[in-house]
Amino acid sequence: MALYRAHVLVCKGTGCTASGSGAVFDALKKELEHRGLDKEVMLVETGCHGMCEMGPIVVVYPEGAFYCKVTAEDVPEIVEEHLYKGRIVQRLLYTTHDEKMEKIPHYRDIPFYGKQLRIALKNCGYINPDNIEEYIARDGYQALAKALLEMTPEETLLSVKNSGLRGRGGAGFPTGKKWEFARMAPGDKKYIICNADEGDPGAFMDRSVLEGDPHCVVEGMLIGAYVIGADEGYIYCRAEYPLAIKRLKNAIAQAEEMGLIGDNIMGTDFCFHLHIKEGAGAFVCGEETALMASIEGKRGMPKPRPPFPANSGLWGKPTNINNVETWANIPQIVLKGGEWYSSVGTETSKGTKIFALTGKVNNTGLVEVPMGMTIREIIFDIGGGIPNGKKFKAVQLGGPSGGCLPEHLLDTPVDYESINATGAIMGSGGMVVTDEDTCIVDFAKFFLTFVQNESCGKCPFCRIGTKRMLEILERICDGKGRIEDLDLLEELAQKVKDGSLCALGGTAPNPVLTTLKYFRDEYIAHIVDRKCPAKVCTALIHYTIDPEKCIGCTKCARQCPVNAISGEIKKPHLIDQDTCIKCGQCMAVCPVKAISVE
Amino acid sequence: MKVLEKIRSLEDLRRIKEQSKDLTAARSGGKTRIIVGMGTCGIAAGAREVMTVILEELDKKGLKEVAVETTGCIGMCQKEPLVDVIRPGEPRITYGDVGPDDVVRIITEHLVNGRIVEDKVIGQTD
Numbered sequence: 001m002a003l004y005r006a007h008v009l010v011c012k013g014t015g016c017t018a019s020g021s022g023a024v025f026d027a028l029k030k031e032l033e034h035r036g037l038d039k040e041v042m043l044v045e046t047g048c049h050g051m052c053e054m055g056p057i058v059v060v061y062p063e064g065a066f067y068c069k070v071t072a073e074d075v076p077e078i079v080e081e082h083l084y085k086g087r088i089v090q091r092l093l094y095t096t097h098d099e100k101m102e103k104i105p106h107y108r109d110i111p112f113y114g115k116q117l118r119i120a121l122k123n124c125g126y127i128n129p130d131n132i133e134e135y136i137a138r139d140g141y142q143a144l145a146k147a148l149l150e151m152t153p154e155e156t157l158l159s160v161k162n163s164g165l166r167g168r169g170g171a172g173f174p175t176g177k178k179w180e181f182a183r184m185a186p187g188d189k190k191y192i193i194c195n196a197d198e199g200d201p202g203a204f205m206d207r208s209v210l211e212g213d214p215h216c217v218v219e220g221m222l223i224g225a226y227v228i229g230a231d232e233g234y235i236y237c238r239a240e241y242p243l244a245i246k247r248l249k250n251a252i253a254q255a256e257e258m259g260l261i262g263d264n265i266m267g268t269d270f271c272f273h274l275h276i277k278e279g280a281g282a283f284v285c286g287e288e289t290a291l292m293a294s295i296e297g298k299r300g301m302p303k304p305r306p307p308f309p310a311n312s313g314l315w316g317k318p319t320n321i322n323n324v325e326t327w328a329n330i331p332q333i334v335l336k337g338g339e340w341y342s343s344v345g346t347e348t349s350k351g352t353k354i355f356a357l358t359g360k361v362n363n364t365g366l367v368e369v370p371m372g373m374t375i376r377e378i379i380f381d382i383g384g385g386i387p388n389g390k391k392f393k394a395v396q397l398g399g400p401s402g403g404c405l406p407e408h409l410l411d412t413p414v415d416y417e418s419i420n421a422t423g424a425i426m427g428s429g430g431m432v433v434t435d436e437d438t439c440i441v442d443f444a445k446f447f448l449t450f451v452q453n454e455s456c457g458k459c460p461f462c463r464i465g466t467k468r469m470l471e472i473l474e475r476i477c478d479g480k481g482r483i484e485d486l487d488l489l490e491e492l493a494q495k496v497k498d499g500s501l502c503a504l505g506g507t508a509p510n511p512v513l514t515t516l517k518y519f520r521d522e523y524i525a526h527i528v529d530r531k532c533p534a535k536v537c538t539a540l541i542h543y544t545i546d547p548e549k550c551i552g553c554t555k556c557a558r559q560c561p562v563n564a565i566s567g568e569i570k571k572p573h574l575i576d577q578d579t580c581i582k583c584g585q586c587m588a589v590c591p592v593k594a595i596s597v598e
Numbered sequence: 599m600k601v602l603e604k605i606r607s608l609e610d611l612r613r614i615k616e617q618s619k620d621l622t623a624a625r626s627g628g629k630t631r632i633i634v635g636m637g638t639c640g641i642a643a644g645a646r647e648v649m650t651v652i653l654e655e656l657d658k659k660g661l662k663e664v665a666v667e668t669t670g671c672i673g674m675c676q677k678e679p680l681v682d683v684i685r686p687g688e689p690r691i692t693y694g695d696v697g698p699d700d701v702v703r704i705i706t707e708h709l710v711n712g713r714i715v716e717d718k719v720i721g722q723t724d
Binding site for chain 1: 602665
């Protein structure tokens with residue numbers, strides 16, 4: 001094997017691919033060949049580095065230089081200056097968001113990474129996910145070997161129990177206990193399942209793990225199968241994640257080729273076969289009983305529990321189902337011991353949690369932090385705060401099932417109990433940040449619209465109750481709300497919670513309930529004052545031109561898509577309120593800021 | 599696409615891990631560094647050839663824990679090609695007028711045996 005003096009890692013996660021990393025990769029390949037450096041500089045495709053905001057990301061080792069927003073045009077400079085002459089290309093380095101605007105040359109010195117602790121994401125952005133040997137080079141499949149060859153299933157189970165790991169899909173059920181139920185369940189045929197049906201708006205933790213380090217999920221599942229005595233497994237991944245599926249298929253094929261999946265794994269009696277089931281993308285299929293129905297080829301609808309999957313799951317057999325992130329933690333827990341894992345985190349929530357940081361935050365991306373870190377640290381220290389000097393307003397935790405927290409709860413630590421106490425949930429890890437320009441009623445309406453669309457329709461409260469709730473929210477946004485609507489919303493919310501079989505309906509009212517709890521004033525402003533404080537709800541705002549400031553340049557009139565603006569050249573213009581659709585384009589183009597919104 | 603080997607035992611896995619180590623070795627810090635001056639002056643004096651020989655020699659000797667870096671002109675153009683060697687916890691040694699034959703000596707003596715090749719040293723910094 002040839003020796004490569006430098007490694008150029010190009011992120012080919014979905015985020016960076018969307019911002020053009022494919023072209024960067026091709027340009028690098030061409031330029032390295034052109035310069036005759038292709039035999040000494042290795043070009044590697046990796047998964048997500050987490051800092052999707054700055055993509056496409058290129059990291060050059062051994063220096064560990066972290067280049068942001070790289071384009072194909074930057075490539076000749078990187079190759080000539082850095083790889084040929086050894087001069088780091090300063091202008092492409094990460095720059096801090098504060099007034100100092102410091103250039104940070106090394107990956108590890110970027111504040112975004114400084115506060116993170118990457119366990120499940122250890123290999124993401126560091127290895128080529130399509131090369132099993134790179135995974136093995138980083139201790140890959142060592143945990144499987146340890147479990148199979150040196151530990152009994154009981155000892156392996158004990159290690160997972162001692163780790164204190166809890167389900168990362170959202171519910172937070174202790175993983176070891178769940179495994180034990182499936183292990184103790186009588187039956188000759190058992191299954192394990194990886195739930196990769198990530199569907200929360202703004203969440204992409206599971207996708208990034210699958211894309212960046214598919215083998216750690218496969219290895220985790222192998223260990224789980226060994227513990228509970230399963231010989232067959234499924235990864236249920238939505239078809240909307242084509243790259244994740246491609247990488248998984250490749251990972252499974254490589255593991256099969258090396259005999260790590262199949263019969264008599266590593267010379268033992270342990271046999272395991274793994275399949276991928278592509279889901280059609282129904283949100284409800286993330287619910288475990290609906291997910292299993294979907295694998296069986298039935299319509300994805302939840303079933304009452306008990307019986308729990310541990311006793312009667314897939315095709316009526318004992319089944320253990322865990323989320324992607326949960327599986328991704330398993331290899332390192334087994335390798336380093338449950339005690340090591342439980343030394344991280346809080347009393348009741350051990351280890352780390354991955355969050356997808358999105359919305360109005362500077363460093364949109366993926367972060368993994370120890371449990372117990374405060375939400376404020378995640379949003380401001382790691383996320384770099386709110387862009388454009390705007391004011392923080394709220395953060396939605398746990399997607400459409402979660403809750404919306406205001407500023408005074410930012411110091412809540414991220415652990416299952418503390419977050420539940422606020423009315424939000426840990427959920428799978430979505431963290432949508434909003435600023436002062438977001439209307440909280442509109443925001444709640446967005447999430448409710450989502451669950452309303454995704455309700456499978458089995459339970460009337462979820463099917464009809466969420467629809468009625470949505471109608472009330474729409475009414476409030478249209479300026480036709482009544483003050484008694486707020487009580488009605490709360491009453492309906494409680495009934496939807498109580499009257500729904502699965503967590504989709506059981507948590508669907510959470511965004512409405514938490515916004516009512518923490519942002520009631522904003523609802524009241526919509527209803528009583530007929531005003532939208534964030535100036536978002538079109539029925540409650542109107543645009544006006546200040547005749548004193550207007551210079552009659554006609555820009556707004558030409559921009560207006562509905563011809564609502566009239567006026568002669570060099571004379572003040574006027575907006576016809578009946579025609580105006582409140583798109584705000586006039587305000588955006590006005591060169592003298594004569595247009596205001598109220 | 600190369601054919602992947604079957605893993606039948608822990609020994610197999612360990613061996614493949616060992617073989618695969620240099621796949622990611624360049625991405626972790628904390629090891630011996632060789633830095634080649636690759637300014638215009640260095641290149642003109644033959645630094646490219648020196649670089650090629652360094653990589654060949656490291657490969658031949660199986661030295662995987664070495665980071666090979668390049669750097670720009672440091673102002674001692676008349677002494678190019680310049681090659682620096684930094685072993686963890688030891689001072690940075692700068693060699694001047696390094697030719698392909700010197701590379702073999704520097705790697706054998708300095709990197710492997712830990713003995714500085716005195717006659718080629720032109721500087722030392724801590």
